[in-house]
Amino acid sequence: MANFEPSIVAFVCNWCSYGGADSAGGQKLAYPANVRLVRVMCSGRIDPEHVVAAFREGADGVMVMGCHPGNCHYRNGNHKTLRRFRLFERMLFQFGIDKDRFMLEWVSAGEGQKFQEVTMAMTERVRNLGPLVISGSVAQEISHA
């Protein structure tokens, strides 16, 4: 698995986390090219269906990033995100997919460095897990679950 480069889809909200990515760029803090950003207006707009579709279409890992709780541009969109994806994480392992293939993080527009750190950490974590195979019947990716 030495040469495996994972594909990671990161959904980022327009007001905070995309700003965080921008800020990382402004400070010349490089983040892995494995992470491909999808900008949406609010993390509350990200339906779990988008995440499962990303996995289905070949993503090895998926990130969802939004404003810190309490700082949502639309007041409480990220609280919905938090509830949706805590439930989603409970379901993901039932499909035989390691929970480490999914990450929910809060990154504000000023946190360029945090953006770099979480994307690097996620890339490393998914690289170690290897490619995701969706086989229909559940593969034994997580025997300890």
Added chain:
Amino acid sequence: MPKVKAAIYWCSSCGGCDESIVDLGERILAVRELVDFVFWPCAMDPKLSDVEALADGEIVVSLINGAIRTSEQEEMSKLLRRKSQLVVAFGSCACTGGIPALANLKSKASIFDRSYLHSPTNVNPDGVVPMEHSKTAEGYPMELPAFYDTVYQLDDVIDVDYYLPGCSPNGDMVFAALSAILSGKLPPKGSVLLPDVALCQSCDRNATKPETLTITEFKRLIHVQADPTQCFLNQGILCMGPATRSGCGYPCIQGNMPCTGCMGPVGSKDQGARMLSALGGVMEGESEEQIAKALDGIPDPAGTFYRYSMSSSFLGSKRKEVKP
């Protein structure tokens, strides 16, 4: 006027769908006036050779129920497809996998292990498991259909013209669908023969749903007595209404049981993800502790949200577009 030739077949199913045709009651007499069932293993004693003897396209409509788990089911579906002008995926299993497709959460190996070797009610000291090819003591070769790794929905293996979901579709739905087929008043190919709106829209408890739902905990039916007049979600009881197709006449709700989602997804392929999304929006709780406590009331999310639609889900069905 010659009668219309029709066939009914069951794949991986419980027989409830065949039952639902009998549930037409007296209306089945009207159907019989118009229809000649040439093949219906549940109700008649037809042979495979009877179907093979028909000309291609001679059957006007085949209603196929059940999911596809074995090679025999796939072969029979392909044969009926060839002999039929129209194929209807009949019932939840044929449409989206249904209950049998929950097995996609397990591997074939673990299913065999549990069913034939380690189930507490089994007595199997020799460890016999079904094999595709074996020989009798006298040396005669024996053959069983292949048991696939994955449970498929009908349109994974053949071209399907129309869909009639439901576990099982009730008599009214069946009659309306048969009437549409026999009168030729059919929607475009590939349609579901039911309205494309969520169950909540037709539910008579919808009026009791407040403007903003706030669910603080999920209660399981074994722990509470449900109020027969209130929206289930408003009582904190998980109801699949928001993510499930309407058209069933909500008999479960009328029996004071929440919707479990048998009519399949509406406006999407992935019913479970849509339900998850809906719940995240109507739950209370902003702290991790509050949320974790509320979610403890949903012990089996995948089995709850995809109870009838695993084969059409993004994660619980095979990625056929990708070669392994």
